Amino acid sequence: MTQSEPASSPVTHSEFAPDTIVVETGRPQRADGAAVNPPIDLSSTFVSAGDISESPYVYARFDTPAWTPFEEALGQLEHSALPGLVFGSGLAAISAVISLVPAGGTLIIPTHAYQGALASAEQIAERQAFDLVTVDISDTEAVIAALDEAGRATADRATAEGTAASASAGAAGSRGMLWIESPTNPMLEVADVPALTAAAKDRGFLVSVDNTFATPLLQTPLDLGADIVVHSVTKYLAGHSDVVLGAIVTGNAGLREDLRTERSMRGGIAGPFEVWLALRGLRTLAVRLDRAQANAQAIAERLAAHPAVIETRYPGLPNDPGHARAAAQMNGFGAIISFTVESADRATAIAEAVRLWTPATSLGGVESLLERRRRHPSEPATVPEGLIRLSVGIENLDDLWADLETALA
Numbered sequence: 001m002t003q004s005e006p007a008s009s010p011v012t013h014s015e016f017a018p019d020t021i022v023v024e025t026g027r028p029q030r031a032d033g034a035a036v037n038p039p040i041d042l043s044s045t046f047v048s049a050g051d052i053s054e055s056p057y058v059y060a061r062f063d064t065p066a067w068t069p070f071e072e073a074l075g076q077l078e079h080s081a082l083p084g085l086v087f088g089s090g091l092a093a094i095s096a097v098i099s100l101v102p103a104g105g106t107l108i109i110p111t112h113a114y115q116g117a118l119a120s121a122e123q124i125a126e127r128q129a130f131d132l133v134t135v136d137i138s139d140t141e142a143v144i145a146a147l148d149e150a151g152r153a154t155a156d157r158a159t160a161e162g163t164a165a166s167a168s169a170g171a172a173g174s175r176g177m178l179w180i181e182s183p184t185n186p187m188l189e190v191a192d193v194p195a196l197t198a199a200a201k202d203r204g205f206l207v208s209v210d211n212t213f214a215t216p217l218l219q220t221p222l223d224l225g226a227d228i229v230v231h232s233v234t235k236y237l238a239g240h241s242d243v244v245l246g247a248i249v250t251g252n253a254g255l256r257e258d259l260r261t262e263r264s265m266r267g268g269i270a271g272p273f274e275v276w277l278a279l280r281g282l283r284t285l286a287v288r289l290d291r292a293q294a295n296a297q298a299i300a301e302r303l304a305a306h307p308a309v310i311e312t313r314y315p316g317l318p319n320d321p322g323h324a325r326a327a328a329q330m331n332g333f334g335a336i337i338s339f340t341v342e343s344a345d346r347a348t349a350i351a352e353a354v355r356l357w358t359p360a361t362s363l364g365g366v367e368s369l370l371e372r373r374r375r376h377p378s379e380p381a382t383v384p385e386g387l388i389r390l391s392v393g394i395e396n397l398d399d400l401w402a403d404l405e406t407a408l409a
């Protein structure tokens, strides 16, 4: 095959389990002497003489074989018939999705959504003249009430302006969008994803889910009724804290085309090497997650029993408010924990005392990280001052616990 033909993998999600797909998908076609891994394709332009719609690749800001294997892998993992779309960062992907909310519509977003998503939403809402409403995403009745109210407001505006606000599938005809993050960052609240997607669709809203914490191995939002899934690939998918990258997956061809246009026109695209590293990282996602989750479960149980800890949030704890929902809609509880100690100073002292855990922002890498979230001025004020977020890695459990226990004392 030539380099500019799409890598077409023989591995599909209907045939193989996800932990096989992460290893086998997105590889070059099998032939004697063929490479096992795709190349890092560094061409900015591709041979095409005639009608550009007939060429798989034309120019690398629109599409490049450097993205194709990873995009195919993501599409399969998220159970879409269409490949994903890779973006230069998770926030670039989020901003592209939020840009679909029509003027006069409403974006409903969790109070404790990733703070970058909230900040981006505020800016785009102002420029594009749509309403922004924040909700407790774990409170299903409150979210449905917000959808009802937003639907009425949009209908009133449409009547006043003589425009049609219909419940069609495309972004332009929607009343707006429900943004779901579950579990939320950093509060670990769990949304009732199937109930919320059904309620939003009934009322003419698109639904997008930030699936960064769960990964497609633990949760497939398109199966739960979502229209769009976004990822910060920077985190678990790439998995080694050496790449910043984002992605979107949708099963709706019209939405995918709108989002692809958004990517081409804004132009902040992903580099070939970053995408290659992300595919390389994806190969070990299943084993990394298994180990990190087992470590997280044990650490959450020990934190919950520790006298210096006021509250521990981890959906894998049987008495966690999100436990039953997470057990129903996820295949595992992930490896992010948040716990609260009595004050900001106490939390900072813990971050300064650890020797094995790395005090740093971000999450989802093989190494364990921790951070007092309110040190970011942009973090919502409802996140406790003494809250520490743990990203549990794949080190030895006893080493991790010994270090944390010493820092807690």
Ligand SMILES: *Cc1c(COP(=O)(O)O)cnc(C)c1O
Residues within 6 Å of the ligand: 089, 090, 091, 092, 114, 116, 117, 181, 185, 210, 212, 213, 231, 232, 233, 234, 235, 244, 245, 246
């Ligand atoms: C980190 C993160 C993002 C932003 O992704 P970047 O790759 O840093 O741009 C979005 N959502 C969640 C849940 C995150 O943790």
